[in-house]
Amino acid sequence: MIGWQITEKDKLEKISGNEMLDDIESAKVKITASLLTEEDIAVMSGEDKSVSFPIIPSKTAIGQISELGQQSAYLAKGTRVFLSSVSPCGKCYHCTNGREKDCYSFKIAGYNRDGFLKDFAVKPVKELFALPPSVKDAEAVYLGYISLALSVIDKLNLQKGQHVAIFGADVLGAIIAQLIIYYQGVPILLDDDDEKLLLAKKSGVYYALNTEKKAEKEVLAITGGRLANKVVYISRSKLSTDLAFRLCAPSESIVFVGFSYPNMKVALSSAIAKNLSVICVTNGYGNVEPAINILANNALDLSNYYLVPTKMDDIEKNVGEMLKDYKAKKKVGNLLVNMLG
Template sequence: MKSVVIERPGDLQIQERPLPLPEAGEVRVKVQYASICGSDVHIWHGHNPFARYPRTIGHEFFGLIDAVGDGVDRARIGERVAVDPVVSCGHCYPCSIGRPNVCKELQVIGVHRDGGFSEYALAPAANAWRLPESIPDTLASLVEPFTIAANITAFLQPQPDDVALIYGAGPMGLTAIQVLKGVYGVKTVIVADRITERLTLALNNGADRALNNSEIPLAEQLDGVQPTLIIDAACHPSILAEAAALASPAGRIGLLGFSGEPCAITQQSLTSKELSLFTSRLNSNRFPQVIAWIEQGLIEPEKLVTHTLPLSQIEQAMTLFEKDPRSCCKVILKVS
């Protein structure tokens, strides 16, 4: 089978690898479509501290179950499935309280174990979620990105009368817009970004206001409006301090970033307003929720897709995703 392998940072190859056999409790997925995430690019360049090399990347993927290991019902062969990349132990403290995404023994498919940029991939049977026919093959890999928005909003508990501010109109920011508007009915969603074309995408995905903060500070553009809910989907360490300054008293701030750089913020800026700060990593069993949202038409994954390329053009696809944020949002890879 053909697999996209990062042998070492900077060394991306398409390799011919042996067909994997599912172990007990696993399924093998014949991958149909996969989509590119920023973390895939980070692994390519050696900027993901969790990756181990060599690694077949890809954690957003969809396909058909074509083989099962011991203990898995053979009737599952042929199922259309989206794969949750979060693999947990099931018995540590985080797992026991329903947060397997921060399991003490966490493994992420495509990061710690081989992923879905391959003609075939293995996954625990419990991680392979059957999809209704109403979700087309071409969009099925996008269930996973929406679980990121599902996870952070579950902490933030948006309300219709919230004034929401989202930093960043990349894929994470756009999924957050759709979830806030389509699922929670938030009436006012403001998005800040420094790329005009991304701001246009934000409006097309449901944002009510799109602000370019490349030259004029957000405080000036908000003109006294104090957001009650803020999501940092740009993932820059400087944002938290500004978010705390802009937030309404009793506001909620959600962080999705993974930067190792220090962030300067005072306790006073948080406690004086009694702000609530939430962090979110990956997703905690959000796949059924997102599948239902798509089936009900509450979110529209197709609005994120700008390019579709074959797996054979993986380096071109990854470079496009990384280098051309003006024209590119989500890139779908046709695997087979």
């Protein structure tokens, strides 16, 4: 196995080792593509003191099964799969009582267990999901985001025709907006980056507003003065949480969502005054299969978010540039790595 490991703060090193298949309930996967995101760079920077080094980054990977511990009715050697990044601990009260979705301590790739920036991985078969031929790799790399977005939809209790204000127009925000359309809601996507908003519009999101250009007045006009029925706030959007609370109608819900959560300081006084329900979503456990079905049914247009794969040889250079931008508080995009060479 060849991989890249964060050995200490700000340091990524190439490593080698063995990925041994020694469990009949597992499979060995040849990873073909791995996705690095701002969350991985934040971990590398030491933002979250609870993360222990060394650790292999990357929460998202696609691969092909190279070896099975035992014969499977659903998977075979050569099957193209998505590798789930999250699994329940199996030990807490909820896990031992059949409520794994409410696990107290999920195991997250690249956070509290090794991620997928490596050429081979051994995973339990239950954490591998076969990809149909109709789902392209360029779309499948976003299954983690789609699963997370579906968890948001579950929490929103969305009704037909309801307005949902989404703070953050990165790929996660755009996916949430498109899913709200799919479930017959009306998304209002907000950001301070016109380039991100334009991409979302090209992907079918009609209301895409700049937060620095009278967004509050526009939301009032769109909703007929009622404000948004629901609000979704992307944890790394760096947008005004005060504006998010102001745009939410009284006695409604606001969902904070993200794989990680920077040191956010949120004043809850306005939320309390408006009797808002504050909900947090940090993973998409249990939603990978529905997410694959969403892609297979062409319910999302991700064509504007396809990434150009980069070479394994350039990993350290590219990650170094991402880290530099992160520390300079510049925009950090996603990096797709071709793990075949």
